[in-house]
Amino acid sequence: MPIPWHTFYYIFRRKRGIILSECEWGHENCKHIGTAKCFGCLIDGQLFEEKEVKIKKGLNKRQQKQDKRQGSGFEYKNHVANSKLLKDDIRSSMTLNSGATVIEKGDEQIRGLINVMEELKTRTVEQAPGKKTFTIQEKWLSKLKREALAENMDFYYLKFSFFETDPQVYVITEQEQIMSMVKTMVEDRRSKKVLEKDKEILLKHQDVLNAKINELRAELALAKELVKEEDWP
Numbered sequence: 001m002p003i004p005w006h007t008f009y010y011i012f013r014r015k016r017g018i019i020l021s022e023c024e025w026g027h028e029n030c031k032h033i034g035t036a037k038c039f040g041c042l043i044d045g046q047l048f049e050e051k052e053v054k055i056k057k058g059l060n061k062r063q064q065k066q067d068k069r070q071g072s073g074f075e076y077k078n079h080v081a082n083s084k085l086l087k088d089d090i091r092s093s094m095t096l097n098s099g100a101t102v103i104e105k106g107d108e109q110i111r112g113l114i115n116v117m118e119e120l121k122t123r124t125v126e127q128a129p130g131k132k133t134f135t136i137q138e139k140w141l142s143k144l145k146r147e148a149l150a151e152n153m154d155f156y157y158l159k160f161s162f163f164e165t166d167p168q169v170y171v172i173t174e175q176e177q178i179m180s181m182v183k184t185m186v187e188d189r190r191s192k193k194v195l196e197k198d199k200e201i202l203l204k205h206q207d208v209l210n211a212k213i214n215e216l217r218a219e220l221a222l223a224k225e226l227v228k229e230e231d232w233p
Helices: 005-015 072-085 138-150 175-230
Strands: 090-094 108-112 116-122 155-161 170-172
Touching: 072 090, 072 108, 072 116, 116 138, 138 155, 155 175
Parallel strands: 116 155
Antiparallel strands: 090 108, 108 116, 155 170
């Protein structure tokens, strides 16, 4: 069985210490990154296969539903909202018993392409009409930061609502977390613009090549007609 050309190319570059640690086409969730097949895409997505995201098992059947704890309705509503928003390569899961175990911390963990820990706080009952107050305790934020860093989370924040059925949810975190998110978004958009510009250039090159191919085809057809005329008696 013949060996694919990209395998030879992979061996050639590996001997010279050249290994791709990221996709040249910008796909971060392809399972071939760092393998021989990573060199095989002559066009965007030619050999792309989505990498399976592994999530912790054993807790999911019990944790992804509302229980009878105070505030669990708020946690479950948050989980449903996260799950609807995120794509397949990013999973959002509720932690067992609101993170009160040594296995997982925080109330909700988002894992995959990006890793985020969420802590959720709310009042179980609505206050008197016209009165909305909520006290954020510093120990909540310190605990969240400590646990998020221990689990190598990219970001972490505390979500709260003034009462459990309040449709409006607010987020609080450190300033450096917000600026880190802003920096990440700026870098992502800058990379996207570069990729879009490169794609535009490639499409223009493709148009030029297609025009050249059509020109050559026309010349070939003309040459065939001339050959036929010369063959006439």
